[in-house]
Amino acid sequence: MDHRTDRQTDAMTDTIAALSTPPGEGGIGIIRLSGPEAAALALGLFRRADGSALARPTPFRQYYGHIRHPETGDVVDEVLLSVMRAPRSYTREAMAEISAHGGPLPLREILGLLCRAGARLARPGEFTERAFLHGRLDLTQAEAVLDTIRACTEAGLRAAQRALRGELAARIRGLRARLVALLAALEAAIDYADEDIAVLSSAEIAAEIAALRAATEELIASHRQGCLLRDGAAAVIIGRPNTGKSSLLNALLGEARAIVTAVPGTTRDVIEEQLDVGGVPLRLMDTAGIRPTDDEVERQGVARSETALADADVLLLVLDGSAPLTAEDRALLARARGRPAILIVNKADLPLAVALSELGAHVMISARTGAGLPALRQAIADLLLGGAVAAQSPLLASLRQRAAAEEAARALAQAEATLRAGGSEELLAVDLTAAADALGALTGDHARDEVIQELFSRFCVGK
Numbered sequence: 001m002d003h004r005t006d007r008q009t010d011a012m013t014d015t016i017a018a019l020s021t022p023p024g025e026g027g028i029g030i031i032r033l034s035g036p037e038a039a040a041l042a043l044g045l046f047r048r049a050d051g052s053a054l055a056r057p058t059p060f061r062q063y064y065g066h067i068r069h070p071e072t073g074d075v076v077d078e079v080l081l082s083v084m085r086a087p088r089s090y091t092r093e094a095m096a097e098i099s100a101h102g103g104p105l106p107l108r109e110i111l112g113l114l115c116r117a118g119a120r121l122a123r124p125g126e127f128t129e130r131a132f133l134h135g136r137l138d139l140t141q142a143e144a145v146l147d148t149i150r151a152c153t154e155a156g157l158r159a160a161q162r163a164l165r166g167e168l169a170a171r172i173r174g175l176r177a178r179l180v181a182l183l184a185a186l187e188a189a190i191d192y193a194d195e196d197i198a199v200l201s202s203a204e205i206a207a208e209i210a211a212l213r214a215a216t217e218e219l220i221a222s223h224r225q226g227c228l229l230r231d232g233a234a235a236v237i238i239g240r241p242n243t244g245k246s247s248l249l250n251a252l253l254g255e256a257r258a259i260v261t262a263v264p265g266t267t268r269d270v271i272e273e274q275l276d277v278g279g280v281p282l283r284l285m286d287t288a289g290i291r292p293t294d295d296e297v298e299r300q301g302v303a304r305s306e307t308a309l310a311d312a313d314v315l316l317l318v319l320d321g322s323a324p325l326t327a328e329d330r331a332l333l334a335r336a337r338g339r340p341a342i343l344i345v346n347k348a349d350l351p352l353a354v355a356l357s358e359l360g361a362h363v364m365i366s367a368r369t370g371a372g373l374p375a376l377r378q379a380i381a382d383l384l385l386g387g388a389v390a391a392q393s394p395l396l397a398s399l400r401q402r403a404a405a406e407e408a409a410r411a412l413a414q415a416e417a418t419l420r421a422g423g424s425e426e427l428l429a430v431d432l433t434a435a436a437d438a439l440g441a442l443t444g445d446h447a448r449d450e451v452i453q454e455l456f457s458r459f460c461v462g463k
């Protein structure tokens, strides 16, 4: 489907150019052009090794040569050039790619020459926006492009790739097609109300609406997992001093990141590291042991622990299994109650002095020997993902997608209410149309310009 409005069609008559590799030094830097003049602009600056111009390049072939200054003839850089013809390109427009040396100066100069010749610098995400407007991608796939670039775990990358292949879009379009079919049946009932034509019974209509609503709710529920895989979660290790919090951080990371000593009050600052737990990018924080103290530095550390505790998605409360529970332990246990938390009994390599029966569900570990760490990782993953294995079904991955799905679910709930109240087919059609529009906005087949612009503005330049 083509997603262009008239305004956008006008905006796409120009040729855009951008550096598509990260700025700064690199082995190579790639400048991309897209638009009607893409090939002409690149070929205007390009000369083959023998100094001749390249007249009719074969698409997808790389040509060796130089970018030369059009007036002085000076060589700006040694490059490889390739061209693509519409619609066989990322944007579905004519495109050219110039691979130059990855230095800021040659790349800036080539871009400058292209702009002087008539190209315009691309806005962030404009290549992908054009791909969307030409119908090569839908909005869920465009968002998946960004999620692919930013994925920080393998599970997150796989989820983004599923969406990029169009699995989410296909699912949503399938639901929308069922809504449209239902609407068509209703219209037929309205048009031929006087004749005795077999249309759907109200029981059949109710069943289909209920099924569509359940499927939409399922999509909404998938958003939590989609977000977790994409944005991750914050887990904060808390406990009184000396229970082995820093030792646990180090053990989970597999490196001596935080200082560990037998002195209570060793950690003074919040130490944060990234960890992949069951596919969720986890921001793991080690904090200062929480206790009343007169030491000014430690007191500030404890204040930071309190802030981290308040903001955490998951609390990892570490107790020392080799010592009886203290008043500080009990105070922290009380504070963890009712929050997503895992009780960890550490120092399992030493004789047990804690009454486990007092604790309820907990994980026994030894940060020193590594015993119990796999079970702890599993417990964290279970807590975050609600026991669900990283789903193989498409996941809603953005707030925008979630809001649209919620709107569809609301409209379907409204349709159910209309049906129960014995409302007319016309009224029911209004509700179902609203649901269909919301699903259309999700894939971008029927999305507003502002939504589209906001979405692409989050991309990097050159993508």
Ligand SMILES: Nc1nc2c(ncn2[C@@H]2O[C@H](COP(=O)(O)OP(=O)(O)OP(=O)(O)O)[C@@H](O)[C@H]2O)c(=O)[nH]1
Residues within 6 Å of the ligand: 239, 240, 241, 242, 243, 244, 245, 246, 247, 248, 259, 260, 261, 262, 263, 264, 265, 266, 267, 268, 287, 288, 289, 290, 346, 347, 348, 349, 350, 365, 366, 367, 368, 369
């Ligand atoms: N035997 C044994 N000792 C441990 C274990 N984990 C930590 N320790 C010891 O307990 C002491 C405190 O460890 P840390 O990791 O510094 O404890 P912490 O909770 O970070 O302490 P603060 O930063 O002071 O709050 C050190 O002497 C560690 O070697 C364990 O599993 N078994």
Ligand SMILES: [Mg+2]
Residues within 6 Å of the ligand: 245, 246, 247, 258, 259, 266, 267, 286, 287, 288, 289
């Ligand atoms: Mg510590």
